[in-house]
Amino acid sequence: MDPSSVVPNFVPQIITNFYPLAIIIAILTAAIGLSGVIIERDDFQKILIIQIVTYAMLIIVAAVGTDLAEALILPGLVVSLAEILAVTEVLIFREYIKRGISYPRLKEYKPIDMEVLKTAIPMTSLLCVVYGTILTGFTGGAVAGAGILIYLFIGEPKGLSHDFWEEMSGVSGLAWCLWLLGFLLYFLNPRLWLVALFMSGGGIIVKVALKFGLLGILNREEFNK
Amino acid sequence: MNEITNLSGPIIGHIPFIDIVLYISPFSLALVAVIAAFTAFLALSKPELRSVTRFGEDVVRTTTVERKEARFRRFMTILCGIALTGVVTTGDLFNFALFVSLTGITNMGIFAGVKDAHVLDATFHYGLVLMICSLPLFGGVAMILANTGTLSMGVLANIHTNPILNMSRTLLLIGAIGEGALAPFFATKVEMIRAKGAPYINMMHLSSLMVFTRVIEVLLILG
Numbered sequence: 154m155d156p157s158s159v160v161p162n163f164v165p166q167i168i169t170n171f172y173p174l175a176i177i178i179a180i181l182t183a184a185i186g187l188s189g190v191i192i193e194r195d196d197f198q199k200i201l202i203i204q205i206v207t208y209a210m211l212i213i214v215a216a217v218g219t220d221l222a223e224a225l226i227l228p229g230l231v232v233s234l235a236e237i238l239a240v241t242e243v244l245i246f247r248e249y250i251k252r253g254i255s256y257p258r259l260k261e262y263k264p265i266d267m268e269v270l271k272t273a274i275p276m277t278s279l280l281c282v283v284y285g286t287i288l289t290g291f292t293g294g295a296v297a298g299a300g301i302l303i304y305l306f307i308g309e310p311k312g313l314s315h316d317f318w319e320e321m322s323g324v325s326g327l328a329w330c331l332w333l334l335g336f337l338l339y340f341l342n343p344r345l346w347l348v349a350l351f352m353s354g355g356g357i358i359v360k361v362a363l364k365f366g367l368l369g370i371l372n373r374e375e376f377n378k
Numbered sequence: 379m380n381e382i383t384n385l386s387g388p389i390i391g392h393i394p395f396i397d398i399v400l401y402i403s404p405f406s407l408a409l410v411a412v413i414a415a416f417t418a419f420l421a422l423s424k425p426e427l428r429s430v431t432r433f434g435e436d437v438v439r440t441t442t443v444e445r446k447e448a449r450f451r452r453f454m455t456i457l458c459g460i461a462l463t464g465v466v467t468t469g470d471l472f473n474f475a476l477f478v479s480l481t482g483i484t485n486m487g488i489f490a491g492v493k494d495a496h497v498l499d500a501t502f503h504y505g506l507v508l509m510i511c512s513l514p515l516f517g518g519v520a521m522i523l524a525n526t527g528t529l530s531m532g533v534l535a536n537i538h539t540n541p542i543l544n545m546s547r548t549l550l551l552i553g554a555i556g557e558g559a560l561a562p563f564f565a566t567k568v569e570m571i572r573a574k575g576a577p578y579i580n581m582m583h584l585s586s587l588m589v590f591t592r593v594i595e596v597l598l599i600l601g
Contacts, residue, residue, distance in 0.1 A: 159527040183513055203509045213517040217524045225472055229516050232479045239483055240505035243490050247498035
């Protein structure tokens with residue numbers, strides 16, 4: 154089929170011409186990843202290198218460049234994540250069986266003492282949170298959440314009680330309700346689209362950001378005992 | 379719709395599941411009946427007790443499967459049956475790819491709890507093949523979408539084929555072969571089937587058969 158019949162007229166020709174380029178880049182990426190799998194002998198390294206092949210798959214899906222392709226990337230990403238999790242579990246279980254143990258033995262390690270790890274953390278996380286707030290929506294929530302995550306993982310926050318984070322998870326749930334209400338309003342009364350947009354956009358950023366933050370709290374509570 | 383009705387008889391009904399469009403034809407109904415019967419048979423049966431004789435000893439040992447492990451495998455078997463039902467009834471190309479890869483993951487899950495280093499080694503390599511083959515599977519689907527602008531099999535059946543579409547179909551075939559552990563990739567499957575706990579591991583044969591049957595039908599529909 155002629156591509157001009159599928160692509161709408163208002164799409165510039167240069168955008169359409171990017172598609173073969175994206176496919177070539179994806180094939181090159183896949184070739185790099187597959188040659189790495191052939192060369193590499195260590196099983197764990199193999200899993201990491203195969204991720205490059207998965208990225209090539211995402212490039213091919215993203216190259217379509219429509220709303221539908223955007224909706225298809227997420228299932229593709231979830232499938233690849235599920236596969237890597239399952240393969241990693243099998244690898245861990247196999248190593249336990251081979252060594253005849255049933256629990257992990259972690260090595261003692263000493264954290265690297267660098268000044269930049271103490272001074273750069275608040276600035277980096279603040280930049281992430283500000284930029285995420287400007288972006289809004291799901292992407293902004295992810296960026297702002299990454300900022301909170303960096304602060305909780307690497308920096309050592311003081312003066313925040315346990316109850317504070319419990320309340321934050323409550324706020325996350327309320328923000329999710331706001332998001333749902335925004336969508337509902339959008340369908341019930343489309344004339345109020347601006348209010349609905351702000352409700353859902355604001356709700357999703359708070360929800361996603363705080364959900365990312367919860368990962369950091371889990372890290373603090375589970376591993377830093 | 380012409381190709382679909384030529385291949386598998388008149389369409390009996392659609393099951394609208396928001397965006398997952400399932401359709402039922404006499405062909406898919408027969409496949410679903412086989413899957414349901416086989417899954418029910420496996421889910422209701424007990425794990426085997428395998429006897430192992432050793433050279434140099436006058437002993438016959440009976441190996442058992444732990445209750446927890448057997449329950450996990452039974453769960454994975456039922457999940458694999460559900461995924462296969464999705465594979466044979468779906469009318470959307472991307473959902474077909476998703477269900478095929480879900481079949482692969484559940485297949486791996488059936489073997490993941492086996493306490494045998496050889497079997498786990500083979501399962502690990504099967505998992506690597508799964509991850510690599512998601513590239514041609516989803517890549518082929520995405521190229522079909524880019525080329526024709528649709529993913530619905532009912533619409534795709536009426537579109538005439540061209541060289542790029544043929545290449546996408548080849549990619550789709552390679553991906554489905556890898557996920558279903560078919561011909562060039564089945565070497566690890568042979569090792570995996572040495573695992574104990576017989577009734578559940580037979581699900582892998584059924585999934586290979588069903589994925590193969592369905593992918594051939596899909597390729598004929600697209601052509």
